[in-house]
Amino acid sequence: MEFLLENILNLIGFLVGLSIGIMSFIGFRNTGSPTLFRLTIAFFSISLGFFVIWVGYMTEDFVIKSGSIAKWVQTLGIAIQTVGYFFIAFSHGIKSFFPKSRYFRSIGVFPLFLISSVQIEHIFRAVSFILLAYAAIETMLSYFENRKKGTISVSVGLSLLALGEFLGWYSFLFPESILYYVSMIIKIGGLIALFIPVSKVPLTKIKFDEG
C-alpha cells in the first residue's frame, strides 16, 4: 500500500511539473523571455526529480531488488528538485537573499564543513525549504500588488511545497512514521495549486515559432 501510494504521488508530481514546464517552454519559444526560460528549467527539474525517484523505486522493487539503492535514488531526485526550486527563487532575485557583508559571506562557508556528517538528502531538503519559503513570500508580496487570484494560488502552492519539504526533512527523526507520506501529499497539493493558474492559460492560438 505504501509502495503504491508513493509511486502514485511521485508520478503525479512528475506529470504536474512536466505540464507547467511545457507551458513555460511554449512561452519561452514564443516570446524569448528569460523569466520563462528560468521557469522552464525550474519545472523540468522538479518534474525530473519526481521521475528519477519514481523510476528508481520501480527499478529497485521490480528489477534489482537489492534494497540498497532506494536511499540514493531519493537523494538524487531531491537534489534535482532543489535545482528547480533554486530557479524559482532565482527568478525573484535571489541575490537579495545572500548577505552583503564580506564577514557574513566568509562564515557562510563554514556550515558546509560542519554538517558534512549529516546525510546529503537532509541538506537538500533544508535548502529546498529555504528557497521555497523565499519564493512563496516574494510571490505573496506580488499578490499584494497585482491582486490576481492566480498569484495567490501560486503562493499557496509554493508554501505547501515548502511545508512538504520541511516535513520530509523532519520525518528523518521519526522514520517509518506517516510524516513522510503526509509531506508527499502536501507537496503534490502544492504542485496542483501551482497548476491551477497555468491550466487557465489559453493556448488555442499559440504555436511554436519554427523560424
Add this chain to the structure above:
Amino acid sequence: MYYVIEKMAEYRTHMKIIGDILSTTQDDLQDENGASVTYLIRKANISHSRISRILKTLVSQGLLEQVESQGSNKYRISQSGREFLQAYYTFTNFADSFGLSI
C-alpha cells in the same frame, strides 16, 4: 523599505518595452500608414537611441513593418507581430501568476 521603493519605480523589462511598442502599433495608430518614431517615443516613454535599436530589431525580426510616408519612416505591426503580441499577453498573465514579469 528598499523593496517598496524598488517596486514603486516600476522597472520595465526589455520585453515589456517591446510589448508596449507593439501594442501601440496595433491599437493606437496615428493613421493607417503607421506610427512615427516620435509618437512611439512618447507612447513607449523611452529615449530615441534606445527605441531606434529596438525598432531596427523588430523590423529585422518581421514583427514590425517599416513604411516610408511623406519623407519619414512609420511603423505598423505585421501578422507575426500580432501573433507575438498575443503570446506576450498570454504569458504575461502566466508569469504574473508566479509574481514575475516576462
